[in-house]
Amino acid sequence: xxxxxxxxxxxxxxxxxxxxxxxxxxxxxxxxxxxxxxxxxxxxxxxxxxxxxxxxxxxxxxxxxxxxxxxxxxxxxxxxxxxxxxxxxxxxxxxxxxxxxxxxxxxxxxxxxx
Amino acid sequence: xxxxxxxxxxxxxxxxxxxxxxxxxxxxxxxxxxxxxxxxxxxxxxxxxxxxxxxxxxxxxxxxxxxxxxxxxxxxxxxxxxxxxxxxxxxxxxxxxxxxxxxxxxxxxxx
Numbered sequence: 001x002x003x004x005x006x007x008x009x010x011x012x013x014x015x016x017x018x019x020x021x022x023x024x025x026x027x028x029x030x031x032x033x034x035x036x037x038x039x040x041x042x043x044x045x046x047x048x049x050x051x052x053x054x055x056x057x058x059x060x061x062x063x064x065x066x067x068x069x070x071x072x073x074x075x076x077x078x079x080x081x082x083x084x085x086x087x088x089x090x091x092x093x094x095x096x097x098x099x100x101x102x103x104x105x106x107x108x109x110x111x112x113x114x
Numbered sequence: 115x116x117x118x119x120x121x122x123x124x125x126x127x128x129x130x131x132x133x134x135x136x137x138x139x140x141x142x143x144x145x146x147x148x149x150x151x152x153x154x155x156x157x158x159x160x161x162x163x164x165x166x167x168x169x170x171x172x173x174x175x176x177x178x179x180x181x182x183x184x185x186x187x188x189x190x191x192x193x194x195x196x197x198x199x200x201x202x203x204x205x206x207x208x209x210x211x212x213x214x215x216x217x218x219x220x221x222x223x224x225x
Contacts, residue, residue, distance in 0.1 A: 042218065
């Protein structure tokens with residue numbers, strides 16, 4: 001089946017620890033995105049990548065890092081610099097970056113701080 | 115910030131049509147209107163999008179007013195599984211392809 005997978009579904013982080021969220025897609029999409037969602041709120045863009053080995057900061061990139069070494073993978077690292085990391089993290093992908101491109105989302109990873 | 119206005123919540127009887135309104139009075143000529151929905155604790159699901167003509171697919175219909183300042187998403191025969199938060203989004207031009215999600219409309223389908 002084609003789609004976007006995110007793992008793990010739940011992730012627990014200790015204070016001062018870096019954690020990495022996985023996002024994989026087999027849709028052959030060029031562009032990938034990471035969003036954060038807090039309870040009762042909309043999504044906010046963290047990072048996006050339009051092509052392999054290139055990525056751009058979104059609205060709330062501080063405390064996060066990404067890499068895009070392969071077309072199908074776009075992992076997100078939540079660093080210890082992110083002081084309020086508890087949230088629902090969503091990965092998305094799209095064929096390209098034309099304005100009418102549709103983004104498709106993965107199932108999400110819920111990050112909790114212990 | 116989101117450039118759309120939606121009612122915070124709506125109720126619909128199962129089997130009836132659900133009509134979800136959205137105002138986007140500041141939309142520019144080349145911006146599309148997108149609809150997504152999110153069922154609790156899942157990723158958003160794409161529903162439909164349009165520029166100025168009415169659109170229909172297997173999930174829903176999108177009616178856009180002639181002046182493009184508002185639109186309505188229609189679920190023709192709502193089921194309990196359609197209970198979700200529905201987001202109306204105008205495609206932003208900044209940051210490449212960013213989707214700006216507002217608070218959305220909570221649609222409750224009741225039996």
